[in-house]
Amino acid sequence: MKDNNDTITSTLTEERRFAPPAAFAARAQLGDPAQAQALREAAASDPVAYWSDAARQELRWTKPFTQGLDWSRAPHAQWFADGELNVSDNCLDRHCESGRLHKAALIWEGEPVNGNEPEVRTLTYGQLRAQVQRAAQVLTRLGVQKGDRVAIYLPLIPEAAIAMLACARIGAVHSVIFGGFSAESLRDRINDAGAKLVITADGGWRRGQALRLKDVVDEALGHRTPTVTSVLVVQRTGHDVAMSAGRDHWWHEHMEASKATGTSVPVPAEHPLFILYTSGTTGKPKGILHTTGGYLTHVTRTFKQVFDIRDDDLYWCTADVGWITGHSYVVYGPLSAGATVFLYEGAPAFPDKNRFWDIIERHRISIFYTAPTALRTFMAWGEAPILKHDLSSLRLLGTVGEPINPAAWVWYHEVIGGGRCPIVDTWWQTETGGILIAPLPGVQACVPGTATLPLPGILPDIVGPDGASQPANAGGLLVLKHPWPGMARTIWGDDARFKDTYFSRVPGSYFTGDGARRDSDGNFWIMGRVDDVLNVSGHRIGTMEVESALVSHPLVAEAAVVGRPDLLTGQALVAFVTLNLGTPQHPGLAEDLRQHVSREIGALARPAEVRFAAALPKTRSGKIMRRLLRELAGQGTVSGDTSTLEDLSVLEALRTADE
Numbered sequence: 001m002k003d004n005n006d007t008i009t010s011t012l013t014e015e016r017r018f019a020p021p022a023a024f025a026a027r028a029q030l031g032d033p034a035q036a037q038a039l040r041e042a043a044a045s046d047p048v049a050y051w052s053d054a055a056r057q058e059l060r061w062t063k064p065f066t067q068g069l070d071w072s073r074a075p076h077a078q079w080f081a082d083g084e085l086n087v088s089d090n091c092l093d094r095h096c097e098s099g100r101l102h103k104a105a106l107i108w109e110g111e112p113v114n115g116n117e118p119e120v121r122t123l124t125y126g127q128l129r130a131q132v133q134r135a136a137q138v139l140t141r142l143g144v145q146k147g148d149r150v151a152i153y154l155p156l157i158p159e160a161a162i163a164m165l166a167c168a169r170i171g172a173v174h175s176v177i178f179g180g181f182s183a184e185s186l187r188d189r190i191n192d193a194g195a196k197l198v199i200t201a202d203g204g205w206r207r208g209q210a211l212r213l214k215d216v217v218d219e220a221l222g223h224r225t226p227t228v229t230s231v232l233v234v235q236r237t238g239h240d241v242a243m244s245a246g247r248d249h250w251w252h253e254h255m256e257a258s259k260a261t262g263t264s265v266p267v268p269a270e271h272p273l274f275i276l277y278t279s280g281t282t283g284k285p286k287g288i289l290h291t292t293g294g295y296l297t298h299v300t301r302t303f304k305q306v307f308d309i310r311d312d313d314l315y316w317c318t319a320d321v322g323w324i325t326g327h328s329y330v331v332y333g334p335l336s337a338g339a340t341v342f343l344y345e346g347a348p349a350f351p352d353k354n355r356f357w358d359i360i361e362r363h364r365i366s367i368f369y370t371a372p373t374a375l376r377t378f379m380a381w382g383e384a385p386i387l388k389h390d391l392s393s394l395r396l397l398g399t400v401g402e403p404i405n406p407a408a409w410v411w412y413h414e415v416i417g418g419g420r421c422p423i424v425d426t427w428w429q430t431e432t433g434g435i436l437i438a439p440l441p442g443v444q445a446c447v448p449g450t451a452t453l454p455l456p457g458i459l460p461d462i463v464g465p466d467g468a469s470q471p472a473n474a475g476g477l478l479v480l481k482h483p484w485p486g487m488a489r490t491i492w493g494d495d496a497r498f499k500d501t502y503f504s505r506v507p508g509s510y511f512t513g514d515g516a517r518r519d520s521d522g523n524f525w526i527m528g529r530v531d532d533v534l535n536v537s538g539h540r541i542g543t544m545e546v547e548s549a550l551v552s553h554p555l556v557a558e559a560a561v562v563g564r565p566d567l568l569t570g571q572a573l574v575a576f577v578t579l580n581l582g583t584p585q586h587p588g589l590a591e592d593l594r595q596h597v598s599r600e601i602g603a604l605a606r607p608a609e610v611r612f613a614a615a616l617p618k619t620r621s622g623k624i625m626r627r628l629l630r631e632l633a634g635q636g637t638v639s640g641d642t643s644t645l646e647d648l649s650v651l652e653a654l655r656t657a658d659e
């Protein structure tokens, strides 16, 4: 880790400021800068009072809380702990009872199948509640009880949201696993959480192909998944799947046998809501645990503030439900705020590159939230498909997942936003639950390349290696100095790792793993990870995880994975591999290894490049010098200090090695 500290210097300087357009500010919920400033100051001086007010204003509590924050068990925050509520009640019932019964909650479009018009399904709040009520009964019938874990492995179809909300309705804890993960990864996550039930589909459509999800589940459950008693299968593609008698059940049959009745089960505010696995610096993914009251307060409040949501908006966040963005800003934040959410099952280039723009035009999407990597891809495709469509319904744009380079920001602003839409660059993490740093678009200028200021009630800082606060413009570690309601409560089954990863580096603060700088206006410029976690297409990938997958291949002796900058994906994975002694390097082996990683983890972790080497550069104490590998992978040469290198000839050999 020390390798990186001295490299936290930022060279980005960006002078452009994009003030809120007058037409936008005039209609914004928060359009008065003085009011926003007063809110920020009050929240900074008493964050607990600010968040307690938010919890009362934004949510319906079946039992009111009397205490805001209990930090006596630090670093385990307890927010609103003596209160009780239910997430599905807040996302559904309260809207059904207050005038939104017939308002659209979800508008979903499937990928067009076999050249047909795409299927569109609209679920009003009333219809969505009816589905969730039925699904909650199905879960109960299959033996799921409060506190039990349910694994969800689904394509992006309404049933994904229905399944999540049904778990919440009965107090079960869901663990959504992205549909791109392999059987191996799925099994690890099912076992780590001890899931009782798996909810999947026969398949989903992606780029014209049926992804056979049920087959992957069958492979994952083939052996060593002792806790799973049943599998619920949603029919989506209609292809044949094997149904194991006694274990597997059709979703639609069980839904038909259930009734749209029943209330939700109130749970204490600190009752677990979900586990979501994310990559860290070791080979084992971390099951980040989020709880009920604080999390929902945070995502509801920040969704309203950052997206300036109104009843007539149609909001589209392109994230999959398998990631935190899909949890907080596709399902829970927007539905708790009573918004209308658009969901799209497929990929942007299928059947052609008009897809997203056609969707925005046909559905009159007004808020669009996506990842910088997607924007860079659209830029590379050229403006023609965009200019063919009427995107005038858009009024606000957002980004998440990685730093956005100013060129992509300005392109987004001009070409997609027609120069009239503010862009909210939102910085946050799986562990933070919701957005922490982002502009308030009605009152604040957006600046390309920075997520700007912390939201009210959030207290970040930039510190040096000694934990001391850094002056303006000096790079350092991004930390949070005060607990916030959406923060992770622990790592499932590994509390020691939770404390060690987030709370040991900078005593008294939460350490984000990101390096950043704060400019003299207070804007936070994120400079990327300072640990061995890479950001590929906005997805976090631990290099150790990929290395363990590589060394599990019978021919591989040792592997080191590093990132190199990539114009489209932000970072790309480069694997340096040493084969077992005497193994000849045959053509196609690099491709075999890439496939092997796909099978072990999923295609998203497949290295862009595999390089073979007789040995890896190590220090005298045997530690792989990743800094040298990073330089080699990125620039093709090594410029830094090599005095601690054990064997210099290794570097020379690596420099000339290629695929």
Ligand code: WTA
Pocket: 278, 323, 324, 325, 399, 400, 401, 402, 403, 404, 425, 426, 427, 428, 429, 430, 431, 451, 512, 513, 514, 526, 528, 529, 535, 538, 539, 540
């Ligand atoms: C990075 C995604 C710069 C950062 C919500 C963080 C960003 C990691 C931004 C979390 C942004 C996310 N600007 N960097 N707006 N948003 N990141 O857990 O390195 O998938 O620590 O959560 O993505 O990724 P995660």
